[in-house]
Amino acid sequence: MKIPAFCQLSDFGPEVAGSFVDSMLSLGKYCRQQFGVETFFIFPERAKNRKWLSRFNDGDFPVGFVSAKRNVISDVRDLLKEYDPLIFHTHFSQFDLSPLLLKFLYFRHSKVVWSYHHSLSLTTKQRIKDWVKINCLGECFVDKFVAVGDAVYAGLLNAGLPEKKIALVYNGIDVERFSLNSSRSSIRNHLDIEDGSIVFLLLGRNPFIKGLDIFLKAAEEIIRKKETSARFIIVGKEETRKVISSYIKKADGLRKVIKVINPVDDFSSLLNAVDVFVSCSRSEGFSYAVVEAMAAKKILLSSNIQIPVISGLHGKAEGILVYPTEDWKSLSELMEKFLNMETSKRMSLGSANYAYVKNYFSVEIWAKKMGKMYHDLLKN
CATH class of the missing domain: 3.40.50.2000 (Glycogen Phosphorylase B;)
Known part of the structure; x- marks a missing residue:
C-alpha cells in the first residue's frame, strides 16, 4: 500500500x-x-x-x-x-x-x-x-x-x-530564533563597528528593487549635515558592490561610514549587531527579512509599499516608521529622528515590533x- x-x-x-x-x-x-x-x-x-x-x-x-x-x-x-x-x-x-x-x-x-x-x-x-x-x-x-x-x-x-x-x-517565521540574541559586542567587533555607532542595515542584493539608490542618497544626506555616529551596512554581492562603488565616486564622504558584506548564514546574529532595519523596496510580496528584523526587536524604517506589517489585516506595527516610496529625503529625516531618539523609546518600539510578530506572524x-x-x- x-x-x-x-x-x-x-x-x-x-x-x-x-x-x-x-x-x-x-x-x-x-x-x-x-x-x-x-x-x-x-x-x-x-x-x-x-x-x-x-x-x-x-x-x-x-x-x-x-x-x-x-x-x-x-x-x-x-x-x-x-x-x-x-x-x-x-x-x-x-x-x-x-x-x-x-x-x-x-x-x-x-x-x-x-x-x-x-x-x-x-x-x-x-x-x-x-x-x-x-x-x-x-x-x-x-x-x-x-x-x-x-x-x-x-x-x-x-x-x-x-x-x-x-x-x-x-x-x-521562527520568532524565537530571532529573539534569542547572541553576543552583540563580539559581532560588532567582527564587523569593525566602533563603540557608540548607530547602525542602519539594508539588504541590497537586487539593487533596484530593494531601493539601494534611495538608501545611499539618504545616508549621504545624514553625513552631509553634520558629524554623525551613524553607520550603514549593506548586504549584497557583486552587482550591489558595483552600484555602491560607482555612487561613492560622487560622494566620497560615504566611504568611511558604509560597509558592504556578503549574505550571512546566521541572519539573526547580524540583526543583533545593528540598531535599525531599513526597507527601501519598490515592491515586495512578503518580506521575510522585515518580519525577522521586527522579531529581533529592531525598529523598521520602510517605504510605504503594500506589505502585511504596514497595510495588512492586523494594521501597522507601532515600531514601523513609514516614508513615501522613492522619497529619500523623507527617509533621511526618519534616520535623523531615530538618531535623536531616547534609548528607552527605541527599546519600547522594538519590543512592540516583537510582540506584533509573535501574535500574527x-x-x-x-x-x-x-x-x-x-x-x-x-x-x-
Whole structure:
C-alpha cells in the first residue's frame, strides 16, 4: 500500500536557508502530528549539497531532487513511486505546470496548490504570460492559489481569479530564533563597528528593487549635515558592490561610514549587531527579512509599499516608521529622528515590533492556517 503524502515542490536552492525552510519544516511536522500524513519535499538539483538539507534529514522527512527544467513529470513520478500524493503544492513558479500534468496522467484524485511569493510582474509581456497561465490553466485545474501578502492577493484578483480560489496566508517565521540574541559586542567587533555607532542595515542584493539608490542618497544626506555616529551596512554581492562603488565616486564622504558584506548564514546574529532595519523596496510580496528584523526587536524604517506589517489585516506595527516610496529625503529625516531618539523609546518600539510578530506572524500560526486549507481541500 502506498504512503499518503503531501508533496512540496519548491524551486528553492540558495546557500542560506532563511525562514522558508523553517516554514516547510513546521508545516511538515504539523501535518504529521495533526493528520498522520507525511510530507515529501522536492527541490532542484542545485540544492543537493546545501547545509540546510540536514534539517530535513533530522526530521526524518523524505527529500528528492529534480532537474532545473520546467517539465519534471518523469522525475517527480519516479520519486513518488512509493507514495500517494494527496496534494501537490508548488512554490516559486518554476514547477507550477508539472503537477497539472501529473494529476491528469497519473494522480487524478490529487489536489494542486500554487503559492505566489511575489507580486505579479509589471511588464506587459510577463503580464500576458501570467494571465494565460492563471486563467487558461490555473483557474480550471488548480484547486487553490496561496497569496503570501496583500499586494500578491490583489494581483491575483486583478488577473481575473475568483476570490474563492485564493487564500491569503501571510508567511511565518521562527520568532524565537530571532529573539534569542547572541553576543552583540563580539559581532560588532567582527564587523569593525566602533563603540557608540548607530547602525542602519539594508539588504541590497537586487539593487533596484530593494531601493539601494534611495538608501545611499539618504545616508549621504545624514553625513552631509553634520558629524554623525551613524553607520550603514549593506548586504549584497557583486552587482550591489558595483552600484555602491560607482555612487561613492560622487560622494566620497560615504566611504568611511558604509560597509558592504556578503549574505550571512546566521541572519539573526547580524540583526543583533545593528540598531535599525531599513526597507527601501519598490515592491515586495512578503518580506521575510522585515518580519525577522521586527522579531529581533529592531525598529523598521520602510517605504510605504503594500506589505502585511504596514497595510495588512492586523494594521501597522507601532515600531514601523513609514516614508513615501522613492522619497529619500523623507527617509533621511526618519534616520535623523531615530538618531535623536531616547534609548528607552527605541527599546519600547522594538519590543512592540516583537510582540506584533509573535501574535500574527509566527511559523506555528502559518502552519496551522496552511494545514486547515489542506484539510478543507481534501474534505471537499
